[in-house]
Amino acid sequence: MRKMLFAMALCLGVGLLVVFPTTRVQSDVMRAHFINVGRGDATLLEFPCGAIVVDTGGNRRALISYLAQFFAGRPDLQNRLSLVVLTHGHPDHVENINAVLDRFDVTTLVENGRKATRPSRTLDGIYRAHSQTKIRIANADTIPRGGRFDPDVDQLDCAQTDPDIRVLWGQVAPGRTGWSQNEFAKENNHSVSVVVTWGQSRILLTGDLHVVGLEDLIKTHGPLVKNVSLYHASHHGFKNATSRKTLKQISPEIAILSRPADRAWHRRTKRIYDEFTRSKRPSVNIPVWKYKDDKTNPPKWRKDPNSYERDVRTGPRMITTESLSAGVYWTGRDGHVVVDVHTNGKMSVAFLR
Numbered sequence: 001m002r003k004m005l006f007a008m009a010l011c012l013g014v015g016l017l018v019v020f021p022t023t024r025v026q027s028d029v030m031r032a033h034f035i036n037v038g039r040g041d042a043t044l045l046e047f048p049c050g051a052i053v054v055d056t057g058g059n060r061r062a063l064i065s066y067l068a069q070f071f072a073g074r075p076d077l078q079n080r081l082s083l084v085v086l087t088h089g090h091p092d093h094v095e096n097i098n099a100v101l102d103r104f105d106v107t108t109l110v111e112n113g114r115k116a117t118r119p120s121r122t123l124d125g126i127y128r129a130h131s132q133t134k135i136r137i138a139n140a141d142t143i144p145r146g147g148r149f150d151p152d153v154d155q156l157d158c159a160q161t162d163p164d165i166r167v168l169w170g171q172v173a174p175g176r177t178g179w180s181q182n183e184f185a186k187e188n189n190h191s192v193s194v195v196v197t198w199g200q201s202r203i204l205l206t207g208d209l210h211v212v213g214l215e216d217l218i219k220t221h222g223p224l225v226k227n228v229s230l231y232h233a234s235h236h237g238f239k240n241a242t243s244r245k246t247l248k249q250i251s252p253e254i255a256i257l258s259r260p261a262d263r264a265w266h267r268r269t270k271r272i273y274d275e276f277t278r279s280k281r282p283s284v285n286i287p288v289w290k291y292k293d294d295k296t297n298p299p300k301w302r303k304d305p306n307s308y309e310r311d312v313r314t315g316p317r318m319i320t321t322e323s324l325s326a327g328v329y330w331t332g333r334d335g336h337v338v339v340d341v342h343t344n345g346k347m348s349v350a351f352l353r
């Protein structure tokens with residue numbers, strides 16, 4: 001298998017992973033594979049007794065190759081995914097679902113059912129061609145506080161530790177209190193969100209929810225989504241999905257960003273992650289946008305207008321470099337990010353290139 005490179009997060013029980021991701025996990029370990037698929041999301045959650053996938057976007061070859069190599073190392077699973085979650089209908093989250101269903105056995109698939117804003121004809125045709133897979137629709141307004149436990153969604157029952165897999169969010173009905181028409185129209189705010197409890201650890205995946213969606217998610221489900229162990233950063237860590245209020249409440253020990261290496265950070269977003277992740281990593285330099293009206297350490301602007309890009313919403317901007325030491329791992333920079341999550345709350349991080 002490809003070369004494994006290692007990184008260490010230095011505090012709060014986060015340590016060095018020293019096993020290849022194709023070895024079978026120990027009975028107290030859940031392994032989260034954040035697959036580097038370029039511009040898109042694809043996450044594999046591996047348990048001692050099964051596996052699930054959240055989103056199937058990005059580079060098809062990278063995704064299918066990774067899953068094939070994973071199952072080659074786990075012949076006991078017989079190419080079966082007990083659950084696939086499509087958080088929402090944007091191509092960078094769903095475009096490879098046909099290839100996944102063709103290649104692997106999928107027991108249940110959960111999506112948000114918003115046919116007006118997804119390639120409904122394509123997906124419906126794919127579902128008809130794979131009628132053995134159960135389709136479940138997640139509606140945020142009918143999901144009870146604390147999430148919905150559905151035996152079709154959570155089919156895993158591992159011998160030593162039983163993972164608790166719950167759907168927290170999905171399609172939102174019109175007229176939601178506090179939402180503008182524009183916020184409701186955003187497909188991202190209807191993302192199916194999932195929390196997995198594994199012993200003392202919790203893993204939160206929220207698709208592309210913007211801040212308004214995250215605020216309602218937190219308000220509805222409270223302690224279940226606060227102080228989590230592992231957080232797959234909403235909307236690839238972009239500014240519209242990151243606020244001090246929400247990240248302070250989620251307060252992840254580790255955060256994962258699925259985004260290409262060439263997508264620069266907004267400075268405010270970078271600072272928020274610096275403040276509210278509970279672990280650290282060895283410092284890395286990352287590209288960061290600076291804006292002409294930034295009064296804190298403003299960049300030196302050249303007279304040549306080609307030295308910056310013009311953003312119609314916020315004015316001229318340029319890319320600079322800043323140091324990041326928060327417990328944030330970034331697929332575009334780090335490669336495939338593999339996190340071993342132990343039932344006692346400890347975690348280990350590795351990179352696979």
